[in-house]
Amino acid sequence: MTARSTFLSRRMFLATGAATVLSAPALRAQGSARVVIVGGGAGGASAARMLAAHPGIKVTLVESNAIYTTCFFSNLYLGGLRDFDSLQYGYRGIAGAGVQVIHDRAVAVDRDRRLVVLAGGARLSYDRLVLSPGIDFVDGSVPGWTQQDAQRMPHAYRAGAQTQLLARLLHTMPQGGLFAMIAPPNPYRCPPGPYERVSMIAHFFKHRNPTAKILVLDPKPRFAKQALFLEGWQYHYPGMIERIGPDFGGADVQVHPASNEVIIDGQVQPVDLCNVIPAQKAGAIATLAGLTGGEGWAPVDGTNMASLMDPDIFVLGDSADQGEMPKSAYAANSQAKVAAEAILNQLIDTPAYEASYANTCWSLIAPGDAVRVGANYGVRDKRILASNSFISQPSESAAQRKATADQAEAWYGSITAEIFGESQG
Numbered sequence: 001m002t003a004r005s006t007f008l009s010r011r012m013f014l015a016t017g018a019a020t021v022l023s024a025p026a027l028r029a030q031g032s033a034r035v036v037i038v039g040g041g042a043g044g045a046s047a048a049r050m051l052a053a054h055p056g057i058k059v060t061l062v063e064s065n066a067i068y069t070t071c072f073f074s075n076l077y078l079g080g081l082r083d084f085d086s087l088q089y090g091y092r093g094i095a096g097a098g099v100q101v102i103h104d105r106a107v108a109v110d111r112d113r114r115l116v117v118l119a120g121g122a123r124l125s126y127d128r129l130v131l132s133p134g135i136d137f138v139d140g141s142v143p144g145w146t147q148q149d150a151q152r153m154p155h156a157y158r159a160g161a162q163t164q165l166l167a168r169l170l171h172t173m174p175q176g177g178l179f180a181m182i183a184p185p186n187p188y189r190c191p192p193g194p195y196e197r198v199s200m201i202a203h204f205f206k207h208r209n210p211t212a213k214i215l216v217l218d219p220k221p222r223f224a225k226q227a228l229f230l231e232g233w234q235y236h237y238p239g240m241i242e243r244i245g246p247d248f249g250g251a252d253v254q255v256h257p258a259s260n261e262v263i264i265d266g267q268v269q270p271v272d273l274c275n276v277i278p279a280q281k282a283g284a285i286a287t288l289a290g291l292t293g294g295e296g297w298a299p300v301d302g303t304n305m306a307s308l309m310d311p312d313i314f315v316l317g318d319s320a321d322q323g324e325m326p327k328s329a330y331a332a333n334s335q336a337k338v339a340a341e342a343i344l345n346q347l348i349d350t351p352a353y354e355a356s357y358a359n360t361c362w363s364l365i366a367p368g369d370a371v372r373v374g375a376n377y378g379v380r381d382k383r384i385l386a387s388n389s390f391i392s393q394p395s396e397s398a399a400q401r402k403a404t405a406d407q408a409e410a411w412y413g414s415i416t417a418e419i420f421g422e423s424q425g
């Protein structure tokens with residue numbers, strides 16, 4: 001029995017026959033090529049607007065939430081540099097672009113019949129399906145912590161109520177208290193994200209709770225932009241932040257949420273607040289669709305972002321196992337462009353383009369002091385590989401760092417406008 005038939009025998013159960021596969025000319029003649037997109041975040045919403053710009057394509061976006069809160073720049077909210085509202089976007093701009101927006105949860109994909117099943121019972125048929133469902137957490141990756149404990153020890157790694165909860169708990173920490181972060185193993189969403197968060201929380205403490213301490217427990221020997229963060233922490237927040245890597249027990253950590261304790265290499269450490277960022281995997285629908293491999297991510301063909309398990313399904317953003325691009329909003333948006341071109345080429349015969357991608361990740365270390373890392377990417381043997389890269393240097397001038405911070409602000413404004421087609425609100 002093939003993996004696919006195993007998957008089908010476990011799942012869908014509709015009585016009708018398999019869908020007929022139509023060629024691009026046949027679809028064009030019928031004037032009704034259907035693209036369903038699951039996930040209205042950085043990847044999915046970008047793809048929806050790009051595809052809907054073409055007559056002859058009917059685009060349906062399925063998104064659980066009526067409001068999307070960006071993880072990107074959520075650390076600035078924790079640092080007190082942005083309002084929560086400034087991270088939130090609705091779907092008016094996407095509906096206004098001609099996309100049918102359905103707020104419901106996709107619970108199954110019948111790949112043989114090309115149907116997406118929604119929690120509310122609707123069945124959406126597709127010619128091409130795009131999945132950009134973000135991340136889920138790996139159960140048990142931090143012993144002692146389950147998702148039920150996220151009220152006490154928040155992850156704040158899917159933005160929204162969790163981000164607000166972490167902010168509230170930071171505000172109520174006692175003076176001189178201890179904040180611990182359990183950083184995730186690779187690969188995970190936004191490699192510099194935990195360390196930008198440490199910077200922004202340190203900035204918050206510097207002004208509101210200057211004797212507080214931050215303890216980072218890290219299973220990784222190295223982390224993104226490490227030299228830049230360490231230099232910035234020493235400069236802006238001397239003596240406040242301690243990081244324990246795997247050599248000293250950072251990979252042997254468990255938690256007791258009920259008693260607010262972290263156990264490091266067998267030693268019990270009481271804390272005032274703990275931010276648990278668990279190990280991650282593709283959003284659940286990618287696995288339910290039978291598109292993920294052993295590591296929990298969905299392998300794709302870097303030439304077009306199509307699943308290696310099903311060429312009619314495109315997987316974007318954090319869920320995709322694509323090669324060397326980091327899991328970022330910038331990357332998800334870049335991948336959406338490539339996938340949209342490929343889908344248009346397949347469905348309405350637009351010209352084919354060679355895939356190329358770009359990414360830049362900015363991180364704020366303190367107000368007006370930002371660093372960046374990025375690259376352009378090409379494709380070899382279906383894997384996305386960096387073709388050139390750049391990174392901020394230690395000891396750059398304050399003017400350079402300020403210019404980088406200004407770039408980050410400008411990027412946030414332009415990418416959110418591109419994704420959602422409207423300014424925040």
Ligand SMILES: Cc1cc2nc3c(=O)[nH]c(=O)nc-3n(C[C@H](O)[C@H](O)[C@H](O)COP(=O)(O)OP(=O)(O)OC[C@H]3O[C@@H](n4cnc5c(N)ncnc54)[C@H](O)[C@@H]3O)c2cc1C
Pocket residue numbers: 038039040041042043044062063064065068070071072073074075104105106107132133134135156157158189190193194197283284285316317318319327328329330331332360361362
């Ligand atoms: C703290 C932090 C800081 C970050 N900073 C940056 C940054 O500065 N720059 C940057 O580029 N990136 C940054 N990122 C990373 C960025 O947020 C993600 O990489 C990006 O959002 C991934 O896009 P996506 O489309 O894969 O997933 P998402 O944007 O998470 O979108 C997934 C959407 O799918 C929906 N969904 C999931 N499953 C279903 C389903 N079954 N049915 C219906 N809807 C579903 C979800 O509700 C969600 O809206 C940061 C992340 C974090 C956590």
